[in-house]
Structure formats: structure tokens, C-alpha cells
Amino acid sequence: MANSVTDEILPSSEASPASPTSSTGQIPLEQPPKLKGRQKLLQNLQRISSSPTLTRRGRSASTGYRRDHKASLSCVSLSSAAYSPCLGNGSSSQLYGGLNPRPATPGPSVPLEDSDDNNARIRLVGTETPNASRTIPLPFDLRPVSPRSGTPFEGDVLSTELILPDAKPSRTIDFWGDMPRELHVEIFRYLTPREIVRCSAVSKMWHDMCYDGQLWCRLDAAEYYSKIPSDVLIRLITSGGPFVRDLNLRGCIQLKTKWSTDGERISDMCRNLVNLSLEGCVIDKASMHYFLMRNPRLEYINVSGLKSVTNSAMKIISQSCPQLQTLNVSWCNNVNTSGLSRVIQSCERLRDLRASEIRGFDNKDFARALFERNTLERLIMSRTDVTDESLKVLMHGVDPSIDLLTDRPVVPPRRFKHLDLHHCSEITDAGLKSLAFNVPDLEGLQVSQCSELTDDAIIDVVRTTPKLSHLELEDLESMTNNVLVELSRSPCAQSLEHLNISYCENLGDTGMLQIMKHCPKLRSVEMDNTRVSDLTLMEASFRVRKRGYGEDMPKVGLRLVVFDCANVTWAGIKEVLSSNAYIPRTRKSSTNPIVSVTQTSLDSDSATSTAFVTPSSTPSPSPTFPAEIIQLKCFYGWQMTVDEHTKRVLRGDLNAASRLDRKWADYMMATEEAGAAGAGARRRRRRAREAERLYNADEDEDDSYGVGGVSALGGRRRRAQSGGCTVM
Known part of the structure; x- marks a missing residue:
């Protein structure tokens, strides 16, 4: 300075x-x-x-x-x-x-x-x-x-103590509060509608989320229609609003008084419906028309049994719903084929028409409209007045050209996959034969209770439908075993899954044995009130056993209905039960413990050897169960025992099922022997001896399969002798 x-x-x-x-x-x-x-x-x-x-x-x-x-x-x-x-x-x-x-x-x-x-x-x-x-x-x-380190050099020593700010408290993470609303909605989707409504009372925020329209894209009240109040149901419908795509109000009669007051508001809110089901509801005509006019995207409409549905509603559908694919107007008394004609002409994408008990199917103009459209895959016209002439027009059209060699009309094949004609009393063989060679894609055919049908028409249809899987022939008195034999030989035998021949009193073992042998995919057979006997049950048991065994729990593979069959005895029922709990002998031996013999060194004094038997350390394989079993519906006095046996097999307890089978058989034999004296008692004893001889006959020791060739868990194999059955 x-x-x-x-x-x-x-x-x-x-x-x-x-x-x-x-x-x-x-x-x-x-x-x-x-x-x-x-x-x-x-x-x-x-x-x-x-x-x-x-x-x-x-x-x-x-x-x-x-x-x-x-x-x-x-x-x-x-x-x-x-x-x-x-x-x-x-x-x-x-x-x-x-x-x-x-x-x-x-x-x-x-x-x-x-x-x-x-x-x-x-x-x-x-x-x-x-x-x-x-x-x-x-x-x-x-x-x-x-x-590198981002810190001061070591030589720069601070001469004062650093005063650090107070550490902030750690932040508490609120997972639910910080979660986006989209995730909230996605979590609520896993709850049932009833649980969502109950959650709405937690808080105001939860109330808003529970009534978010994204949760109610699909509103199906079929499970809780009798428990939900009308105000809450309307609240759900209006909350969903434009988000609702599927609306099922089947059986919601509590809305009877709400349609007149809130029907127009509900229709204004729900404008994007795709599937609509109002079956069993009590709705006025105006509200019905509002729904139909303001939802042009409808593809599925179910108004079965509604009195408010008339031909005017069919006219609105033809004008407002061009994308319609499925229409169910069964039991709508105020609808006839004149209203359905407009729907068929305007809705080019119609695939499924269900019109049971609708008048006017005898009209040839309506049948011609169906023939020209040729887009239907399912047509249900049961309990209608369809005649042979209208059915021919439906299949062949009007004045078709005839092939000279085959004498058959030359027309494009129909696209029907399911055709229901049951309880159409005016259908005869002449009308049903028109289906032959014209429905190659047919998978389901119902001609039950058409009393005029005989073997000829059914055989012609069965031979020309290779994809047939469901066949209903109930209560055809004129049908014989020839139909079943031809069915087993036809191309559709490999695809047949369901067969109903109940109340066909002329059918018996001759035809059903062929069905059981040649239809490997059979899943359901209803043959109550027929002449089938225990042989059919034994053949069914044998075919189901051939479907294999595995380590998974058994499942029902074939359902048989044989109640009120006079030729079915308790011995045939026992054969089915034994087959359900049966394990082949080779598989049962694989579950036994394996032993091995080891020889010690020779004793120097006695010059003898000692052998020890020790269990092998190889673990036993897992249990083996039948892949499929038979679920049986039989005489009501035996049904409780059959159901309990089936439950034990389905949960894998084969030993308990076998014990129940043996005890029930002992009880039935004792009951037969303790019958009243007289001719009835002798007949019962004779039947019991015949059943014992029939099912306990000794055969070869090999374990080959055969009719009735099984017993429960290690018993002797039994084989029925065909041709001499006199049971019952």
C-alpha cells in the first residue's frame, strides 16, 4: 500500500x-x-x-x-x-x-x-x-x-465448518393415489359388477371411478337381474353411456315402469350398442323403437318373447341396422314372415335367424327371398307351419333346372350349418329329401317330433352331410335300426358328437352297438325309453377306455342317458362304474415297489451264501388315471350311488370308488335274493344267476380289451357273451 x-x-x-x-x-x-x-x-x-x-x-x-x-x-x-x-x-x-x-x-x-x-x-x-x-x-x-470425482482438491482445506441444510423427510409413496386413472380402471375390471357397486361407497373418488363408463363397456345383468334395483341399473346404463357396447337386460322386469320415464334418456345415452338382448323384459313399443333407431351399429338383437315387438319394429331394423348378423324373434306373436322379409332383403350380412313359432313359413315368397339371399348359416324355424313345398323352394328355388343323369336340381349349395325343424308336423319325407346334396356344410340337424318322417329321408340326408356332428331324432316312431347302421357307415360317423334317439322305441342294441364302435368322437348320447340293454353300456365303456390313460385327473368324455330303459339292469350300471375306476394290469404293476436280490460273500466255515432282499431306491411313478370316463344318467333309485361314484373318480380316488362299486353290487345282489316269494322272486334270482354267469365267465389270462372285459382294480376280467342275452 x-x-x-x-x-x-x-x-x-x-x-x-x-x-x-x-x-x-x-x-x-x-x-x-x-x-x-x-x-x-x-x-x-x-x-x-x-x-x-x-x-x-x-x-x-x-x-x-x-x-x-x-x-x-x-x-x-x-x-x-x-x-x-x-x-x-x-x-x-x-x-x-x-x-x-x-x-x-x-x-x-x-x-x-x-x-x-x-x-x-x-x-x-x-x-x-x-x-x-x-x-x-x-x-x-x-x-x-x-x-473425475467432482470434488475439490485435497489441498483446498476449508477453514470454516460447513453448515449443511437440514435433511428433508423422506417422501411417503402413495401407490394408489399416484397411479394413473387408466390403471385404476383396469384394476376394477377384475371385480364383478356387484363388487364394483359396493366399492362405490368407499369415497367420492372411488364413487367416480366405479361409475366410469369404461368399466361398463359390457353390461350383462343376467347373473344379478333379480338382485339389482331399477335405479341402480339405470345408473349403470347411463354411466356407461357411449362406452356400452354389449347390453344384456334379460329378465330385468324391474324396469317395467322405468321405460316410460327414462326410456328416451337411456336411448340417447346408449348410441354405440353392438349387442342388445331384451329377452324377458317388459318394454313399451316406443322405447323399443328408440333403441333400434339410435343404434345403427347393432349386430346382434335378441327380443325373444316380447309382445311389444311387431312388424313395425322389423321395418325399423331393416332401415336402421344394416350391419345386423343375428336376429332372434322367437315366440314374438306379433311378428310374421312379412316383417322378416324386409329384414332379409335389407340386411345383407344376416347369418343367424331364429324364428320359432312364427307364422307364415308356408309362404313361398318368403322362402324364395331366403333362397336368393343365401347368407344364412343358422335357421331355426321349429314349431312353425313350414310345409314340404316351402322347404323345397328354400332349398331349390322356383323352377330349377334338373340334371338328367342324377335327376337332381342344379342349384348353388346352401350355406346352412345348423337347421332346426323339430316339431314341424307338416314335414314329410318329400320335403326333407330336398336337403340331400344341397347342404354339404351342415353340422347340426334337428328333426325331432316330426312324426311323418321315415328311414328313407333321414338316410339320404345323413349320407350327404359329411360334417354332421349333432343329430336330433327324438320321438320318431317310424325310425328303425337301419338309420343307425347307415349313420355308422356314413362319412359323418367320424365327426358325430351328439346323438339323440330318445323315445324311439324301435331302436336297440343292433344299431347302437355300431354307433359306439364307429363314432370315436361321440360325447353325448340320449337313448332313454329305447330298447338298448347292458351290451350297449359295456361297448361304450370299452370304447371310452381305449381313449387312453394319463397322469392328469379324469374328465367326463361321454354322457349317457339311459333312464326308463327296460333292458338296462344294475349289472350294466355296475359295468360302467367298474370301467370308470379301472386301471390296466400293466400300469398297476408299475406302481408296485421293485425289489433287488444281493448275494453276500461265501462263508469260510459253512461254505454257504446268504441272500438279502432289499427294496430298490427307484422312485415309484406318479399315479395313473383314465383320460376320460362316462357320466351316466339312469334309474332314479340308482342315481345317487352313480353320482357319488363319479365324484370319487373325478377327484382321483379310485380305491374309494372301487369300494363303493363292490358294496353297491353286494347290496343289489342281496336285495335281489331277498325278494318276495313267488314267480317274481324266481325270475329275479334267475336274472341274477344269468348276470353272474354273463359277467364272471373266466377267459384267457391275457389282458386284451373286449366288451365288458374289465373289473375294478385287479379283479378277474369279465367278458359278456353276445347273442344269448336274456336279461330282463
Whole structure:
């Protein structure tokens, strides 16, 4: 520092401001003068040095500030490590107490370096060791950092303690609150409608989420229609609004009084319906028309049994629903074929028409419209007035060209896959024969209770439908076993799954044995009130056993209905039960523990060897069960035992099922022997002896399969003798 500081402006630490004069003769000042220039700079630097945030800065020492060998400020440290803050006034005695120009008492002056008292002119602040750096350090934010670690160099030691801010408390994560609304909706989709309605009472937020329209895209009230109030049901429909695509209100009669008040509002909200089912509802005609007119995207309409559905509703459907594919108007008394004709002509995508008990199917114009459209895959016209002429027009059209070689009409084949003609009393062989060679894709045919049909028409249809899988021939009194024999020989035998011949009293084992042998995919056979006997049951058991065994639990593979069959006895029922719990002998032996024989070394005295039998360490294989079993519906007095036996087999407890089978057989034999005296008792005993001879006849020891050739879990194999059965 080139300029010096005058002595007059530096007050003595011992002078009293109250005294008029001092020992030096100078006039004391009332207040320190205002500093200017370099003095003001030094005062500001001193104030900065009192702040605890100032750290060391790597600067060189300041130049000496000396005049007449007075105090030098080059050794003043501006660090705050060991220095208490000074007063706001720059003339505080803590800094300038040792800078008096003259000592308070007379005496020789003492150099600064040799002064040992506390009144030294310059006092070093914050220097504990002689080698301590006397430089001003840089602030912490201006210091160079390491390029790798991102921390200051080791040489930059802070002279003050860092005061870190208080650590913030850890944030509590609210998974449900922070979750997006889309995930909330997706979680609620796993709940049932009843559970969603109950959750709506949790909070206001949950109430809004539970009535979000995205949850009610599919509103099916068939499971809870009798438990939900009308107000809540309307709330669900209106909440879904434009989101509702599938609306099933089947049986919701509680809306009877709501349609007149809220029907128009519901129709305004639901404008994007694709599937609509109002079967069993009580709805007025105006509300029905609103629904149909304001939902042009409808593809499925089920209004079965509604009195409010008339031909005017069919006209609205033909005008407003061009994408219609399925229409169910069965038992709608106010609809006839004149209204359906408009739907068929306008809805080009119609695939399924269900019109049971609809009048007017004898109209040839309507049949011609169906023939020209030729888009129907399912046509249900049961209990209608269809005649042979209208059925021929439906299949062949009007005045078709005839092939001279085959004498058959040359027309495009029909696309029917399911055709229901049951209880059409006016159908005869002449009309049913029109199906032959014209329905190659037919999979289901129902001609039950068509009393005029005989074997000829049915055989012609069966021979020309290779994809036939469901055949209903119930209550055809004129049908004989020839139909079943031809069915077993036809191409559809490999695809046949369901057969119903109930109340066909002329059918018996002759035809059913052929069906059981040649129809491997058979899943359901209804033959109650027929002449079938135990032989059919034994053949069915044998065919089901051939479907294999596995480690999975058994499942029902064939359902037989044989109640009210006079030729079916308890012995045939027992054969089915034994077959369900049967395991082949080879598989049963594989589950036995395997033993091994090890021979010890020869004894030196006796020269004999000792053999030890030890169990093998090979683990036994997992249990084996039948792949499929037979579910039987028989005489009501035996049905409880049959159901319990089936339950045990389905849960894999074959031993318990076999015990039940044996005990039931013992009980039935004892009951037969303990019958009343007389001719009836003799007949029962004779039947029991015949059944015992029939089912317990010894055969070869090989385990080949055959009719009735099984017994429950290890019993002797039994084979029935065909041709001489006189049971019952």
C-alpha cells in the first residue's frame, strides 16, 4: 500500500471520549470520521472476513503497509476461523487497539516483532502455526474441482465448518393415489359388477371411478337381474353411456315402469350398442323403437318373447341396422314372415335367424327371398307351419333346372350349418329329401317330433352331410335300426358328437352297438325309453377306455342317458362304474415297489451264501388315471350311488370308488335274493344267476380289451357273451 494512514484518525484504545483533551493534546472526536478511499476498502474487507461463509482463497500475501515503521496490514488475516466478529464500526479496539501511534505511558518504543504484551500494534488472527498460509482462500463455489470425482482438491482445506441444510423427510409413496386413472380402471375390471357397486361407497373418488363408463363397456345383468334395483341399473346404463357396447337386460322386469320415464334418456345415452338382448323384459313399443333407431351399429338383437315387438319394429331394423348378423324373434306373436322379409332383403350380412313359432313359413315368397339371399348359416324355424313345398323352394328355388343323369336340381349349395325343424308336423319325407346334396356344410340337424318322417329321408340326408356332428331324432316312431347302421357307415360317423334317439322305441342294441364302435368322437348320447340293454353300456365303456390313460385327473368324455330303459339292469350300471375306476394290469404293476436280490460273500466255515432282499431306491411313478370316463344318467333309485361314484373318480380316488362299486353290487345282489316269494322272486334270482354267469365267465389270462372285459382294480376280467342275452 503506497499511501499512508494519518495518525490523527486512529483513536487510542485507552483514551476516553468524555475527556475534553488527551495526553497528546489532540481534540477527541465525538464520532469516528467517515472513511474514504483505502480506509473504507479495508473496513469492508474486515467486515467480509467476519462472515463464516468466506473460505480460503489461494492469493498471495498483500504488500506491506508501512510508514515510519508503523503498523503493517500485510499480516492481517481475513479468515474467520479463530477470529470473533468485530463491531460494525471500523475503529473497534479489537482491530485497532494495537495501532496507537504512541504508548499510553512514556517509555522507549518497542519494535513490533519484540513486543510481548497484549497491546501489540498488529495482532495475527487465525494463525496458530508459523508455517500457516497467510493467503486469502477462494470461495468454495469458485474452487477448481477434480474432473473425475467432482470434488475439490485435497489441498483446498476449508477453514470454516460447513453448515449443511437440514435433511428433508423422506417422501411417503402413495401407490394408489399416484397411479394413473387408466390403471385404476383396469384394476376394477377384475371385480364383478356387484363388487364394483359396493366399492362405490368407499369415497367420492372411488364413487367416480366405479361409475366410469369404461368399466361398463359390457353390461350383462343376467347373473344379478333379480338382485339389482331399477335405479341402480339405470345408473349403470347411463354411466356407461357411449362406452356400452354389449347390453344384456334379460329378465330385468324391474324396469317395467322405468321405460316410460327414462326410456328416451337411456336411448340417447346408449348410441354405440353392438349387442342388445331384451329377452324377458317388459318394454313399451316406443322405447323399443328408440333403441333400434339410435343404434345403427347393432349386430346382434335378441327380443325373444316380447309382445311389444311387431312388424313395425322389423321395418325399423331393416332401415336402421344394416350391419345386423343375428336376429332372434322367437315366440314374438306379433311378428310374421312379412316383417322378416324386409329384414332379409335389407340386411345383407344376416347369418343367424331364429324364428320359432312364427307364422307364415308356408309362404313361398318368403322362402324364395331366403333362397336368393343365401347368407344364412343358422335357421331355426321349429314349431312353425313350414310345409314340404316351402322347404323345397328354400332349398331349390322356383323352377330349377334338373340334371338328367342324377335327376337332381342344379342349384348353388346352401350355406346352412345348423337347421332346426323339430316339431314341424307338416314335414314329410318329400320335403326333407330336398336337403340331400344341397347342404354339404351342415353340422347340426334337428328333426325331432316330426312324426311323418321315415328311414328313407333321414338316410339320404345323413349320407350327404359329411360334417354332421349333432343329430336330433327324438320321438320318431317310424325310425328303425337301419338309420343307425347307415349313420355308422356314413362319412359323418367320424365327426358325430351328439346323438339323440330318445323315445324311439324301435331302436336297440343292433344299431347302437355300431354307433359306439364307429363314432370315436361321440360325447353325448340320449337313448332313454329305447330298447338298448347292458351290451350297449359295456361297448361304450370299452370304447371310452381305449381313449387312453394319463397322469392328469379324469374328465367326463361321454354322457349317457339311459333312464326308463327296460333292458338296462344294475349289472350294466355296475359295468360302467367298474370301467370308470379301472386301471390296466400293466400300469398297476408299475406302481408296485421293485425289489433287488444281493448275494453276500461265501462263508469260510459253512461254505454257504446268504441272500438279502432289499427294496430298490427307484422312485415309484406318479399315479395313473383314465383320460376320460362316462357320466351316466339312469334309474332314479340308482342315481345317487352313480353320482357319488363319479365324484370319487373325478377327484382321483379310485380305491374309494372301487369300494363303493363292490358294496353297491353286494347290496343289489342281496336285495335281489331277498325278494318276495313267488314267480317274481324266481325270475329275479334267475336274472341274477344269468348276470353272474354273463359277467364272471373266466377267459384267457391275457389282458386284451373286449366288451365288458374289465373289473375294478385287479379283479378277474369279465367278458359278456353276445347273442344269448336274456336279461330282463
